[in-house]
Amino acid sequence: xxxxxxxxxxxxxxxxxxxxARTALFNYLFAKHHHGKFILxxxxxxxxxxxxxxxxxxxxxxxxxxLHWDExxxxxxxxxxxxxxxRLDLYLEYAQKLLDSGKAYYCYCTPEExxxxxxxxxxxxxxxxxxxxxxxxxxxxxxxQDPNRKRALRFKIPDDPKTIVLEDMVRGTVTFETAxxxxxxxxxxNGIASYNFAVVVDDTCMKINHVIRGEDHVSNTxxxxxxxxxxxxxIPTFAHVSxxxxxxxxxxxxxxxxxxxxxxxxxxxxxxAFSNFLxxxxxxxPNGEEMGTLEHFATDFTLxxxxxxxxxYDQEKLNWINGxxxxxxxxxxxxxxxxxxxxxYDLTQYPTEKLLLMLxxxxxxxxxLSELPNAVSYFxxxxxxxxxxxYDTVLKTDDTFNVLRQFQEKTLPGLSFESPExxxxxxxxxxxxxxxxxxxxxxxxxxxxxxxxxxxADLGKTFYILGKEKxxxxxxxxxxxxxxxxS
Numbered sequence: 001x002x003x004x005x006x007x008x009x010x011x012x013x014x015x016x017x018x019x020x021a022r023t024a025l026f027n028y029l030f031a032k033h034h035h036g037k038f039i040l041x042x043x044x045x046x047x048x049x050x051x052x053x054x055x056x057x058x059x060x061x062x063x064x065x066x067l068h069w070d071e072x073x074x075x076x077x078x079x080x081x082x083x084x085x086x087r088l089d090l091y092l093e094y095a096q097k098l099l100d101s102g103k104a105y106y107c108y109c110t111p112e113e114x115x116x117x118x119x120x121x122x123x124x125x126x127x128x129x130x131x132x133x134x135x136x137x138x139x140x141x142x143x144x145q146d147p148n149r150k151r152a153l154r155f156k157i158p159d160d161p162k163t164i165v166l167e168d169m170v171r172g173t174v175t176f177e178t179a180x181x182x183x184x185x186x187x188x189x190n191g192i193a194s195y196n197f198a199v200v201v202d203d204t205c206m207k208i209n210h211v212i213r214g215e216d217h218v219s220n221t222x223x224x225x226x227x228x229x230x231x232x233x234x235i236p237t238f239a240h241v242s243x244x245x246x247x248x249x250x251x252x253x254x255x256x257x258x259x260x261x262x263x264x265x266x267x268x269x270x271x272x273a274f275s276n277f278l279x280x281x282x283x284x285x286p287n288g289e290e291m292g293t294l295e296h297f298a299t300d301f302t303l304x305x306x307x308x309x310x311x312x313y314d315q316e317k318l319n320w321i322n323g324x325x326x327x328x329x330x331x332x333x334x335x336x337x338x339x340x341x342x343x344x345y346d347l348t349q350y351p352t353e354k355l356l357l358m359l360x361x362x363x364x365x366x367x368x369l370s371e372l373p374n375a376v377s378y379f380x381x382x383x384x385x386x387x388x389x390x391y392d393t394v395l396k397t398d399d400t401f402n403v404l405r406q407f408q409e410k411t412l413p414g415l416s417f418e419s420p421e422x423x424x425x426x427x428x429x430x431x432x433x434x435x436x437x438x439x440x441x442x443x444x445x446x447x448x449x450x451x452x453x454x455x456x457a458d459l460g461k462t463f464y465i466l467g468k469e470k471x472x473x474x475x476x477x478x479x480x481x482x483x484x485x486x487s
Contacts, residue, residue: 004036129182424460
């Protein structure tokens, strides 16, 4: 096999979404598996909808996912430019080749005339194909005299109907009948190349030999194959990846969760976790190991393991994977990733050592970084906010009052804050002296006073992070709150 060259060619008409990101990952992994080249091309010929901010979002989103392209608009390469709007002269050059060889012709039909043709076909319950009206030189000559008509360039489908056979690396054998295609536009009346023409010229000039893209492009493939043949260029290998569907098998949309990559990251998903999740949407590793780096997955990545069936978006699995990565991330690195989510708190209240311990203490159950503000809130409040009915059902009870009073009198004065382990041992020793009270009752009493909750971080770590002054103040404050109900 010659050097593998693949590309991802997003259109900057919106933010980088899940489907394009997944396709980019598949292209990247395929290229790396074969030690080939991964190319980024920006397809911005939709001039009205393309915006520079979306170009930047594409760059940022792909980089967040860990993708680095070998050639592209910002890094250059031997087959640039890598932005379609900068390649218009090239499209006109290739269009002239087709025109000179009689494989293309000018069309002067107005949008109204074409709509009328289409409507007539619909009324007759027939598949619509262009009537080839302008393929007649005499008709074209006459229409060209009308200054109100603008011309487009159409590709002339070969006269002899034939079957196009596509051997798709994901979908298997797919066939198309040229009689159902109709002469399609190469250069629109505004001088801009159509998608199908631009992509063939670009892939030809950039030596792309494997096209891995979404199944929504299957219908474009026969037109592109005809163009490759007309230009005498090699046809790349195609692999059309199934769509990503919602759990109810409807089209994935905003209501099923975020759809733009940047939004997932803003919502607290780690980029490496999100990449891992996307890779598994439609592809399965041969060894069954679903957790790994892109470099790890590239080793085993083959097109044959991409399922032709739709991939089902599973929010629970994404959360599980993200939680796994949060727990596996080294604490100093996790702290840096967490800081943007903790802007509401003054982190300078605690030394770095305690901030790291805080993350270690609370990260076990969380699935996204956006859950951190709530998970650590009681460490930064002057007085903890009580969760749910904890204030009424746990704190303001006789048992809690007795536990806290004895803890304040017997244990707190001599409590060593040397380490979380030392604190835990002393608290357990205290609890052992309060029989017949249940351990749960004792721990809930102390925890509710310190955190306003009955579940949370390891109690020894909580004591240690808060420090003796804050612990003493919160125990006293809780006792005052309970005493008020008896006064």
